[in-house]
Amino acid sequence: MDAVPGDAAVAGLFLTHRLGLVRLAFLLVGDQETAEDVVQDAFAALQRRWSRLADHDRMLPYLRVAVVNGCRMVHRRRAVVGRFTGERETPFWSAEAATLLGETRREVLLAVRALPRRQREAVVLRYYLDLSEAEISEAMGVSRGTVKSTTFRALRALAVKLEETR
Known part of the structure; x- marks a missing residue:
């Protein structure tokens, strides 16, 4: 199976920046599991879009934006669920x-x-x-x-x- 373009670059970014991005997401969403999911989704999106992204030297800012936006989506989902169930966010x-x-x-x-x-x-x-x-x-x-x-x-x-x- 041939490697997808950008595999090595995304893997390097993952190894270097995953932990910091998970910490960022944790502080924004409040739980480790969700934070890890948000970061994983950001890296998966980066991998899918690699060939369409113009500036491969600016991938860390791209990932930060993706993580912040992913955390916003989590909060929106939690708000909707909370309106229907009456549940409050769990402590982080x-x-x-x-x-x-x-x-x-x-x-x-x-x-x-x-x-x-x-x-x-x-x-x-x-x-x-x-x-x-x-x-x-x-x-x-x-x-x-x-x-x-x-x-x-x-x-x-x-x-x-x-x-x-x-």
Whole structure:
């Protein structure tokens, strides 16, 4: 069987960036299994579209966009299911993870998790992945000004929320 064009490149990207992308997805969707599914779907889409993509040197930003969009789809599906079943989202930490995390770190993660989706995305991309405003703008599909204002509002909300818990 002949190799599909881009197999080696996608495999290299997978080995190099999968873990970071799963961590990103985990912070956005709240559970490991779903995060892994979102990242796997992003890599599968990259593989399918490889021959149609023009700039093969910009695949990591492409994957980030795919992961952020995949996480958005997960939230939309959860919202629809929640409307029909009345169920709320399950906590994003397991008992084991909660035990391993310090109380302060857990409070910060809970506060980030409580942010509106766009603010949560901006904070995670900026402070977890350490992306620039331009990279965040590209990943979220918004302007740099929107990134700035969204991040500012998110940090202000986090400060208020974390001060309340003290």
